Amino acid sequence: xxxxxxxxxxDTGVRGPEREPVTLDVNGATYPxxxxxxxxxxDALREHLDLxxxxxxxDQGTCGACTVWVDxxxxxxxxxxxxxxxxxxxxxxxxxxxxxxxxxxxxxxxxHDAFQCGYCTPGQIMSAIALLREGNATTDADIAEHMSGxxxxxxxxxxxxxxxxxxxxxxxxx
Amino acid sequence: xxxxxxxxxxxxxxxxAVAAVSANPDSAFLAGGTTExxxxxxxxxxxxxxxxxxxxxxxxxxxxxxxxxxxGAMARMSDVARAPRIVERYPGMSQALLLGASEQLRxxxxxxxxxxxRTRCAYFRDGQxxxxxxxxxxxxxxxxxxxxxxxxxxxxxxxxxxxxxDVAVAxxxxxxxxxxxxxxxxxxxxxxxxxxxxxxxxxxxxxLAHGELIVAIDVPNVPVARTSRYVKHRDRVSxxxxxxxxxxxxxxxxxxxxxxxxxxLGGVGTVPWRxxxxxxALIGRPATPENVAAAADAxxxxxxxxxxxxxxxxxxxxxxxxxxxxVSS
Ligand SMILES: Cc1cc2nc3c(=O)[nH]c(=O)nc-3n(C[C@H](O)[C@H](O)[C@H](O)COP(=O)(O)OP(=O)(O)OC[C@H]3O[C@@H](n4cnc5c(N)ncnc54)[C@H](O)[C@@H]3O)c2cc1C
Ligand code: SF4
Ligand code: FES
Ligand code: FES
Numbered sequence: 001x002x003x004x005x006x007x008x009x010x011d012t013g014v015r016g017p018e019r020e021p022v023t024l025d026v027n028g029a030t031y032p033x034x035x036x037x038x039x040x041x042x043d044a045l046r047e048h049l050d051l052x053x054x055x056x057x058x059d060q061g062t063c064g065a066c067t068v069w070v071d072x073x074x075x076x077x078x079x080x081x082x083x084x085x086x087x088x089x090x091x092x093x094x095x096x097x098x099x100x101x102x103x104x105x106x107x108x109x110x111x112h113d114a115f116q117c118g119y120c121t122p123g124q125i126m127s128a129i130a131l132l133r134e135g136n137a138t139t140d141a142d143i144a145e146h147m148s149g150x151x152x153x154x155x156x157x158x159x160x161x162x163x164x165x166x167x168x169x170x171x172x173x174x
Numbered sequence: 175x176x177x178x179x180x181x182x183x184x185x186x187x188x189x190x191a192v193a194a195v196s197a198n199p200d201s202a203f204l205a206g207g208t209t210e211x212x213x214x215x216x217x218x219x220x221x222x223x224x225x226x227x228x229x230x231x232x233x234x235x236x237x238x239x240x241x242x243x244x245x246g247a248m249a250r251m252s253d254v255a256r257a258p259r260i261v262e263r264y265p266g267m268s269q270a271l272l273l274g275a276s277e278q279l280r281x282x283x284x285x286x287x288x289x290x291x292r293t294r295c296a297y298f299r300d301g302q303x304x305x306x307x308x309x310x311x312x313x314x315x316x317x318x319x320x321x322x323x324x325x326x327x328x329x330x331x332x333x334x335x336x337x338x339x340d341v342a343v344a345x346x347x348x349x350x351x352x353x354x355x356x357x358x359x360x361x362x363x364x365x366x367x368x369x370x371x372x373x374x375x376x377x378x379x380x381x382l383a384h385g386e387l388i389v390a391i392d393v394p395n396v397p398v399a400r401t402s403r404y405v406k407h408r409d410r411v412s413x414x415x416x417x418x419x420x421x422x423x424x425x426x427x428x429x430x431x432x433x434x435x436x437x438x439l440g441g442v443g444t445v446p447w448r449x450x451x452x453x454x455a456l457i458g459r460p461a462t463p464e465n466v467a468a469a470a471d472a473x474x475x476x477x478x479x480x481x482x483x484x485x486x487x488x489x490x491x492x493x494x495x496x497x498x499x500x501v502s503s
Binding site for chain 2: 013014015016017036037038040059060061064067073074075076078079080081083084086127130131134144145146148149150
């Protein structure tokens, strides 16, 4: 998916360190809020927009619990400044279900018992959907490699991989 | 951990970006943020102004005259790794990119930022231990500390930190060039001169002036690189920095002698390590395991080890022997 730079606002000068008006586009909705420049996308989602589905594990880019999409690409929200997302589309786990129906990947995680404590799960699902879109899930080794940025302390990996395979194969069939 | 307050400027042009950073000694460019935001939050670096270069039109890959490729500084690792011209002409570079970090990080991390990423030395990252790289003159905690992951080549009495980049290992083997625009105009820097060994000033890692922006990386036409490879040996299968990595591209002539060789190593040097000595030792000879081992010995003749990291020398030599015999067969 192409990165869309076209809606990025032009030069708005130096902002901060105090709170500044920022407009975030999350799951298709527009949120005008006020943020200090140092606020990460992860903290903006959780603390300012009350979208707490995205989790904070390490806050240093090593666990993947904070995985979201920016312009359709999976990224780590803990190492992304919220202000740098202005003009870009952010997608989180809250926007994945459609019309009250779980996304097939969410349903597959439930069906395959692909979590225990559930803390890593939103990040796993955001990564897993992106992985299938990227088209690099042909073999089990591919899946393991391209999901390696999402750690699971509960070791639910075999079930996570089973869920991904199921959605992949259903996609292929349909 | 809460980050110190910062100010933020989204640059709309290269000139704006360069001017903004040049004008403020406490400022830094912000690309993918995978090093910058991490170290800011850890308190390891203290810029007060971040100049966001993510909107600059530097995400391109284009052919250069003579069959090379120019890679825009803001091209992301994941995109560069899968670009057909990189996969075809420099497969070892594509592999080095894909074996680095995770897909999420590769989607964020830019090529320019990758060149400027900082060491993973735990004493550097903890923000408080004596560390000459972070706090010049404070000492080096790693010399007598936990240094299993540290460098054995290019070290000094003041720092033994390993350079963490994978793709930079490929780029030193390919004789890439870093193109910059700074307060004093444009500049081109041969890549091996871009990475500075620690010597007496471990805090100085690059010859860049403050405010000098990497705009592109030029990779020349290197026909032998069409069969290049990158192998990475590490403590876990994926999502881990290298203990030892090897980029290699070799051509053997009809007589069975090595006619061309590009060899570079990751995980063992304070900079991405071009194995010039090993290359010289092998050129004109058959790549028998004995000859390759002798060449690897030459490369590591000056290695400086600690009890914890001396295994890297044996490890790297074996990795080289295995790689070059495989490539030649
Ligand atoms: C958990 C984790 C695992 C990782 N594993 C690997 C790995 O296995 N292999 C590997 O190679 N890397 C690895 N990395 C490092 C990653 O590749 C780098 O952090 C990344 O490439 C930096 O690019 P960036 O765009 O995010 O730069 P930023 O973090 O935005 O910037 C890094 C530095 O470069 C400067 N800078 C950025 N762009 C420019 C420019 N155009 N000109 C001049 N200066 C600039 C910034 O001011 C800053 O000082 C890992 C990182 C993390 C967090
Ligand atoms: S090895 Fe270098 S980075 Fe690590 S503590 Fe010593 S001076 Fe600092
Ligand atoms: S919270 Fe972002 S990677 Fe762990
Ligand atoms: S389900 Fe507990 S961390 Fe993954």
